[in-house]
Amino acid sequence: MTIEIVHVAVGVIKKNNAIFICKRADEQHQGGLWEFPGGKVEAGESVFVALKRELIEEVGLTIHSSSQLMVIEHDYGDKCVKLDVHVVSNFSGEAHGAEGQPSEWVAITELENYDFPEANAEIIEKIVARYA
Numbered sequence: 757m758t759i760e761i762v763h764v765a766v767g768v769i770k771k772n773n774a775i776f777i778c779k780r781a782d783e784q785h786q787g788g789l790w791e792f793p794g795g796k797v798e799a800g801e802s803v804f805v806a807l808k809r810e811l812i813e814e815v816g817l818t819i820h821s822s823s824q825l826m827v828i829e830h831d832y833g834d835k836c837v838k839l840d841v842h843v844v845s846n847f848s849g850e851a852h853g854a855e856g857q858p859s860e861w862v863a864i865t866e867l868e869n870y871d872f873p874e875a876n877a878e879i880i881e882k883i884v885a886r887y888a
């Protein structure tokens with residue numbers, strides 16, 4: 757049996773000492789938890805193009821560049837994901853929950869007070885180590 761790994765472009769949107777996060781809808785995989793916005797990389801698409809497309813759709817931002825933070829493979833049991841995590845600080849627009857989802861700018865030092873999917877623990881650890 758081959759296991760499908762879903763490749764996801766994830767954007768850590770950073771402005772000064774804050775990160776923009778969104779809440780996943782209850783009916784989504786890992787629903788009800790906070791996330792860094794992003795979504796699936798489609799066939800033939802680069803990670804940057806996927807990230808750009810997803811961030812316009814989900815948070816109304818146009819990104820101009822991004823820098824890779826890390827790649828994490830995680831098996832949730834019902835789904836395997838490969839999170840391609842990029843820091844985005846060069847963007848235009850005002851971040852908002854463009855799909856009606858709750859969203860906030862959160863200080864990096866406060867991120868640990870929000871519930872994220874399991875795979876995100878490593879991401880938050882790295883953001884705190886690097887930027888807090």
Ligand SMILES: Nc1nc2c([nH]c(=O)n2[C@H]2C[C@H](O)[C@@H](COP(=O)(O)OP(=O)(O)OP(=O)(O)O)O2)c(=O)[nH]1
Pocket residue numbers: 764765766784785786790791792793794795796810835837839873874875876
């Ligand atoms: N966007 C995002 N996804 C995450 C994070 N952490 C984490 O485990 N994931 C998982 C949850 C999902 O299984 C997958 C992302 O899928 P998604 O639902 O955002 O994909 P998508 O935007 O393309 O949406 P759709 O096609 O399902 O409508 O990655 C995170 O911080 N951000």
Ligand SMILES: [Mg+2]
Pocket residue numbers: 793794795796810814
């Ligand atoms: Mg998404």
